Amino acid sequence: MLVKHGVVIGLGRLTSHLPSSSSSSVLRRQQFLVRALCGSQIIRAMSSTSEADAESILRTVTPSLDPKRHKGQAGKIAVIGGCREYTGAPYFAAISALKIGADLSHVFCTKDAAPVIKSYSPELIVHPVLEESYNISQLSEEDQRTVQDKVLGEVNKWMERFDCLVIGPGLGRDPFLLECVSKIMLLAKKSNVPFVVDGDGLFLVTNSIDLVNSYPLAVLTPNVNEYKRLVQKVLNCEVDEQNAEDQLRSLAKQIGGVTILRKGKSDLISNGEIVKSVSIYGSPRRCGGQGDILSGSVAVFLSWAQQLKQDPESPSENPAILGCIAASGLLRKAASLAFTKHKRSTLTSDIIECLGESLEDICPAS
Numbered sequence: 001m002l003v004k005h006g007v008v009i010g011l012g013r014l015t016s017h018l019p020s021s022s023s024s025s026v027l028r029r030q031q032f033l034v035r036a037l038c039g040s041q042i043i044r045a046m047s048s049t050s051e052a053d054a055e056s057i058l059r060t061v062t063p064s065l066d067p068k069r070h071k072g073q074a075g076k077i078a079v080i081g082g083c084r085e086y087t088g089a090p091y092f093a094a095i096s097a098l099k100i101g102a103d104l105s106h107v108f109c110t111k112d113a114a115p116v117i118k119s120y121s122p123e124l125i126v127h128p129v130l131e132e133s134y135n136i137s138q139l140s141e142e143d144q145r146t147v148q149d150k151v152l153g154e155v156n157k158w159m160e161r162f163d164c165l166v167i168g169p170g171l172g173r174d175p176f177l178l179e180c181v182s183k184i185m186l187l188a189k190k191s192n193v194p195f196v197v198d199g200d201g202l203f204l205v206t207n208s209i210d211l212v213n214s215y216p217l218a219v220l221t222p223n224v225n226e227y228k229r230l231v232q233k234v235l236n237c238e239v240d241e242q243n244a245e246d247q248l249r250s251l252a253k254q255i256g257g258v259t260i261l262r263k264g265k266s267d268l269i270s271n272g273e274i275v276k277s278v279s280i281y282g283s284p285r286r287c288g289g290q291g292d293i294l295s296g297s298v299a300v301f302l303s304w305a306q307q308l309k310q311d312p313e314s315p316s317e318n319p320a321i322l323g324c325i326a327a328s329g330l331l332r333k334a335a336s337l338a339f340t341k342h343k344r345s346t347l348t349s350d351i352i353e354c355l356g357e358s359l360e361d362i363c364p365a366s
């Protein structure tokens, strides 16, 4: 629409110097060419614009609060992330999942990060199971393997209970830890558990693309840096802003049809076939942690969209695409509301506080 307006204004400017009553064939031809050019721009802009109706998708995928449902049916999410440096990111992702309506939210993090994350919230179930190199470097190779098996055993005993994992917020880049996480991805794939890969999970995946290649239940949520690295690695070229939609489609196709949510001024979403955008006005504040809210939210909406799939009346679109659109729309609405209240001091926690009110506005609880 904005592009359309831009073109219409441009047309007015371009033709304003031409006398409207001119009978000169040259002038008439110029006017015709200008209109034809601008007209085709409008058509091109409209046909390439694939803005999703995020509010309507939010209404479709959000389940009603049915008293017959038991704990767990509205979603069990697990975040794999949280290390010495980063405790905020996994907390933001996990608490956002609960605030949107998931029933249970787990965090699998390192031993150092666990007490800190627990102290942020008693609502989260925190497993201090991940290990970093500095803790095991004095061990023999065999003992290191035993530690890794123990970590994987701890995660795997829960795996089938989860509706979706979020892999990467605040994970860090420790090599031993990332090796364990790559094996956690293999376990999730074996159990057909969907996962959202974000933050340092994307660092891991970009260097080992096979971890997600052709897994239809994988969603990648890169920010500007993470996207650049993915494009360079997978497509062997630079990011092309002029052909952003086509490039995203090619990237998702090249990784075997995984869903990619490219974060930015507009969020762009593709599974290698369709491309959708979500451009609802959000917030001009770019404080850290908003991507973590998004990854936790995608996990919840994806799980809800998966449940809907069992209903023959359900929308035919891929649950991962629906989950991404719903999460992006809700985050932007909450960010906008938080900014109205807090202006320059808006923080990620303020946006999390607005998730409930924003969802309520679209899908009232009763």
Ligand SMILES: NC(=O)C1=CN([C@@H]2O[C@H](COP(=O)(O)OP(=O)(O)OC[C@H]3O[C@@H](n4cnc5c(N)ncnc54)[C@H](OP(=O)(O)O)[C@@H]3O)[C@@H](O)[C@H]2O)[C@@H](O)CC1
Pocket: 085, 086, 087, 088, 089, 090, 168, 169, 170, 171, 172, 173, 198, 199, 200, 223, 225, 226, 288, 289, 291, 292
């Ligand atoms: N409150 C919290 O706890 C929050 C924690 N957060 C968590 O932070 C982690 C990184 O995510 P981010 O978004 O800062 O990564 P991004 O924009 O690609 O990098 C920016 C620049 O930093 C650099 N760099 C990063 N890590 C590096 C490393 N280990 N060692 C060396 N360089 C490193 C990076 O360099 P490059 O990747 O280009 O080599 C780039 O230049 C991730 O786990 C995220 O979840 C966020 O969610 C926010 C809230």
Ligand SMILES: Nc1ncnc2c1ncn2[C@@H]1O[C@H](COP(=O)(O)OP(=O)(O)OP(=O)(O)O)[C@@H](O)[C@H]1O
Pocket: 199, 222, 223, 224, 263, 264, 265, 266, 267, 282, 283, 286, 287, 288, 289, 290, 291, 292, 293, 294, 328, 331, 332
């Ligand atoms: N320039 C922008 N204008 C409006 N919204 C934006 C802009 N850039 C990002 N966003 C919104 O903020 C959300 C988070 O994107 P961002 O690029 O900040 O992620 P991130 O860097 O991974 O965040 P985090 O700090 O949590 O790691 C996106 O879903 C998007 O909707």
Ligand SMILES: [Mg+2]
Pocket: 198, 199, 223, 291, 292
């Ligand atoms: Mg991030």
